[in-house]
Amino acid sequence: MSLLVTGSIAIDTVKTPHGISEDCIGGSAVYFSMAASFFSPVRLVGAVGSDCPFDLAKIFAGRDIDLTGLEVRKNSKTFRWAGSYRENMDERTTDYIELNVLAEEPPEVPVEFRDSKFVFLANTTPNLQLKLLNQIDKPAFVAADTMDCWIEGHPEDLKTLLKKINCLIINEDEARLLAKEHNLMKAAEKILDIGTNVVVIKKGKSGSLMCNAEDDIFILPAYPAAEVKDPTGAGDSFAGGFMGYLAQSSDTNFAALKKAVAYGTVTASFTIADFSLNGLTSIEKADIDGRFESLRKFTIF
Amino acid sequence: MSLLVTGSIAIDTVKTPHGISEDCIGGSAVYFSMAASFFSPVRLVGAVGSDCPFDLAKIFAGRDIDLTGLEVRKNSKTFRWAGSYRENMDERTTDYIELNVLAEEPPEVPVEFRDSKFVFLANTTPNLQLKLLNQIDKPAFVAADTMDCWIEGHPEDLKTLLKKINCLIINEDEARLLAKEHNLMKAAEKILDIGTNVVVIKKGKSGSLMCNAEDDIFILPAYPAAEVKDPTGAGDSFAGGFMGYLAQSSDTNFAALKKAVAYGTVTASFTIADFSLNGLTSIEKADIDGRFESLRKFTIF
Numbered sequence: 001m002s003l004l005v006t007g008s009i010a011i012d013t014v015k016t017p018h019g020i021s022e023d024c025i026g027g028s029a030v031y032f033s034m035a036a037s038f039f040s041p042v043r044l045v046g047a048v049g050s051d052c053p054f055d056l057a058k059i060f061a062g063r064d065i066d067l068t069g070l071e072v073r074k075n076s077k078t079f080r081w082a083g084s085y086r087e088n089m090d091e092r093t094t095d096y097i098e099l100n101v102l103a104e105e106p107p108e109v110p111v112e113f114r115d116s117k118f119v120f121l122a123n124t125t126p127n128l129q130l131k132l133l134n135q136i137d138k139p140a141f142v143a144a145d146t147m148d149c150w151i152e153g154h155p156e157d158l159k160t161l162l163k164k165i166n167c168l169i170i171n172e173d174e175a176r177l178l179a180k181e182h183n184l185m186k187a188a189e190k191i192l193d194i195g196t197n198v199v200v201i202k203k204g205k206s207g208s209l210m211c212n213a214e215d216d217i218f219i220l221p222a223y224p225a226a227e228v229k230d231p232t233g234a235g236d237s238f239a240g241g242f243m244g245y246l247a248q249s250s251d252t253n254f255a256a257l258k259k260a261v262a263y264g265t266v267t268a269s270f271t272i273a274d275f276s277l278n279g280l281t282s283i284e285k286a287d288i289d290g291r292f293e294s295l296r297k298f299t300i301f
Numbered sequence: 302m303s304l305l306v307t308g309s310i311a312i313d314t315v316k317t318p319h320g321i322s323e324d325c326i327g328g329s330a331v332y333f334s335m336a337a338s339f340f341s342p343v344r345l346v347g348a349v350g351s352d353c354p355f356d357l358a359k360i361f362a363g364r365d366i367d368l369t370g371l372e373v374r375k376n377s378k379t380f381r382w383a384g385s386y387r388e389n390m391d392e393r394t395t396d397y398i399e400l401n402v403l404a405e406e407p408p409e410v411p412v413e414f415r416d417s418k419f420v421f422l423a424n425t426t427p428n429l430q431l432k433l434l435n436q437i438d439k440p441a442f443v444a445a446d447t448m449d450c451w452i453e454g455h456p457e458d459l460k461t462l463l464k465k466i467n468c469l470i471i472n473e474d475e476a477r478l479l480a481k482e483h484n485l486m487k488a489a490e491k492i493l494d495i496g497t498n499v500v501v502i503k504k505g506k507s508g509s510l511m512c513n514a515e516d517d518i519f520i521l522p523a524y525p526a527a528e529v530k531d532p533t534g535a536g537d538s539f540a541g542g543f544m545g546y547l548a549q550s551s552d553t554n555f556a557a558l559k560k561a562v563a564y565g566t567v568t569a570s571f572t573i574a575d576f577s578l579n580g581l582t583s584i585e586k587a588d589i590d591g592r593f594e595s596l597r598k599f600t601i602f
Contacts, residue, residue: 088483185525206507207522217599221508221520224486225548258602298518301559301598 005120035240308423371497542568
């Protein structure tokens, strides 16, 4: 089924103990689209400025990613982000952030995308996420991401959003902040009480936790990757693998959601093995399937 | 099959955000024995001083724990430990430690225990662990724990020990210190290169990782416990559930080791739900089996 993503296209500069990647392609919609395209056709909605040095059509060549929703704004500048990771890759510092086009009105969802059934609203203000969602006719499954500044700064908008989506995908610190609860099992319950039917909590190296309103629980370790060069994009790649698998299977029961978490996990494990999109552009779908089967073998008892 | 543990019997004082437990029963051999006794008869080898306020026979009443190897030393004092856990339970501070009887010669393994087939050498100097192990005639499967001060202070003794045991059970910081490697997959490989055939790395809230010399891998999340009151004894309870299951099944192939890790995980999840031994004394084997099946259900995809 059709899968639409709204999110950022970024010019990233990333420093890790393994090296520096300057002015490389990044952004939530980019990582998501690349990851999801292994599973399903993707419709991208996003905006860049006239300074954007990337040819997305070329970057996505050979993949079924529809760029009809890509707006190039003549008088705007592209979103820029720079970050540094410390020695153990657990913590990162934002070196600078230039919102640029992200601070403007969101892009329009093209008419031909409005029948999309699976929708991922990458991280931006909840109000913009709602505006984007309102442009979709009758979505079957909507997932969204958020972050600390919207949880703290726009809690009412976020609550409205949570009531309109099916699934929230956030990291553990955000879950604790949103639920005002340290224990993640209790935090998940509290988030489900606010609105969404499914919550996926990403714990980085510690894997992930998924709960739904029917009290189903799924916990999965991270893929045991020996190589971590750059964690940037891991979360959006996870979401891409997750939503890509769901759109491909056209199913959203808990069994399908569990497989989707596993696909998200292994897809992200390739992203972090190299800088920018290199970890994803250098693999085939068979590599993802291989790690999916390995992860199943590593965890079954 | 017969299961023997050598380790400490302690007078613990523990402070957590949930309360204080003063002069309560603790120690590696105590937690281990209680946990393992759900699965298999246990032979305890340990020493206390004449000041020991606990009647171990009464504490272990109704459980198949043989105290023939318990030495009460008239002119010695019992090991004491006091620790405090911070708000999020992730870090603890040792408030005081009095080695007392632990600083003396180790207890003797009684003649009738020398035919033990499964042996757990709880944390003490590697040299003492070797002395204890040498008193066992022909063990089938020996596991040991260690800690930072022996890794740094007695590396050669520890290497000798590793070559004589089948399995090392340590936490992630200890694994990194021993292997001089931050990445846990690589650390596990390096530890296996030193000597033991199996390494189990405990990651607390993040679950555990097991690798063997044949390149088998097992990763398991922690049990998603909503209640954590006192993490003291979690590691020794894990080891007790792990070794208890192996002794019960008389099997040590990788499939059995995986189930043993799962049993260790769920047994420890009960320990941390209350102070001292209360989390373990208040349950039945059926509760452990229930969480074992739940953990399987939570992780399968």
